[in-house]
Amino acid sequence: MIIQVKEVVKQFGGLKAVNNVSFDVKQNEILGIIGPNGAGKTTLFNLISGSHPVTSGKIEFNGEEITNKKPYVICKKGIGRTYQVVKPFGGISVIENVMVGAFNKTTSTKKAREYALAILEKVGLNQKKDQVGKSLTIADKKRLEVAKALATQPKLLLLDEVMAGLNPTEIQEIIPVIKSIRDSGVTIIIIEHIMEVIMTVCDRIVVIHHGEKIAEGTPKEIANNEEVIKAYFGEAVSNA
Numbered sequence: 001m002i003i004q005v006k007e008v009v010k011q012f013g014g015l016k017a018v019n020n021v022s023f024d025v026k027q028n029e030i031l032g033i034i035g036p037n038g039a040g041k042t043t044l045f046n047l048i049s050g051s052h053p054v055t056s057g058k059i060e061f062n063g064e065e066i067t068n069k070k071p072y073v074i075c076k077k078g079i080g081r082t083y084q085v086v087k088p089f090g091g092i093s094v095i096e097n098v099m100v101g102a103f104n105k106t107t108s109t110k111k112a113r114e115y116a117l118a119i120l121e122k123v124g125l126n127q128k129k130d131q132v133g134k135s136l137t138i139a140d141k142k143r144l145e146v147a148k149a150l151a152t153q154p155k156l157l158l159l160d161e162v163m164a165g166l167n168p169t170e171i172q173e174i175i176p177v178i179k180s181i182r183d184s185g186v187t188i189i190i191i192e193h194i195m196e197v198i199m200t201v202c203d204r205i206v207v208i209h210h211g212e213k214i215a216e217g218t219p220k221e222i223a224n225n226e227e228v229i230k231a232y233f234g235e236a237v238s239n240a
C-alpha cells in the first residue's frame, strides 16, 4: 500500500465534513473518489496533503505516519496535489509556475527549467510556456495545476476535479495524459464528477456521502450499487 487512510475524521464546528473514512491505495493504482457536492472529497485531500489537521484518525504514506505534518513536508515525501479552485501564480510565466514545483527536488535553476519544459510538453502546454499564468484559459489553468503538481516529482498525485469546466474535446485530450502519468510510475487519487472519466480511468472507486464512505469497488460495481444511486438521485429514482 502506498497510502492508508485510517478512520479519519474532520470536524468544522458542528459539521463532520469527513466522518470516519478509511481506504487504502495500492502502488500504481488509480483510485477515484466520487460523491455529491459537499460530500467531503476536497476536505479529504486537504487532510492527506496536510493543508488541514485531522480531528482524529491516522494517515500513513509508504508505511510512515504523516498525519498532521506540514504541507511542504508531505510534498517533499512525495505527495503532490492540484487545487479544485485553480491557483496559478498569475504574474509569472507558465514555465516559471512549473519551475516553482520543480524546486521541491532540485536547487538548480537549469535543471528546474529543463524538467518544467518536459512536463509542459507532457500536458500540452509547451506552446504557452512564456505566457503569464493569469492569461491562460480555464482549461489551460487546469493543465497548469497538473504540471505544477507533477513538477514536485510525486509518488502519489492527488487530482481534484482537473476536468471540471473543460469541453468534451479537452476532456478526451487530458485522459491519456492521466494514464501516461500512471504509466510513468505515479499512483493517482482522482476526484471527479464526470462519470465517463471516472469509469474509464479508475481501477477502483470510493464513494463519499455526507462525509462517510458509503461504497467502494470497481467502476462496474459502483455503477450498479443501490446506495450510490440513492446518494446521487434520491430514493424515488432508485426505487423506480
Ligand SMILES: Nc1ncnc2c1ncn2[C@@H]1O[C@H](COP(=O)(O)OP(=O)(O)OP(=O)(O)O)[C@@H](O)[C@H]1O
Residues within 6 Å of the ligand: 012, 015, 017, 035, 036, 037, 038, 039, 040, 041, 042, 043, 044, 084
Ligand atoms: N475550511 C472549512 N471550514 C468550514 N467548513 C468547511 C471548510 N471546508 C469545507 N467545509 C465544509 O465541509 C463540507 C465538505 O466540503 P468539501 O469541499 O470537502 O466537499 P466536496 O465533496 O469537495 O464538494 P464539491 O464536489 O462541491 O467540491 C461542506 O459542507 C463544506 O461547506
Ligand SMILES: [Mg+2]
Residues within 6 Å of the ligand: 041, 042, 043, 084
Ligand atoms: Mg471539492
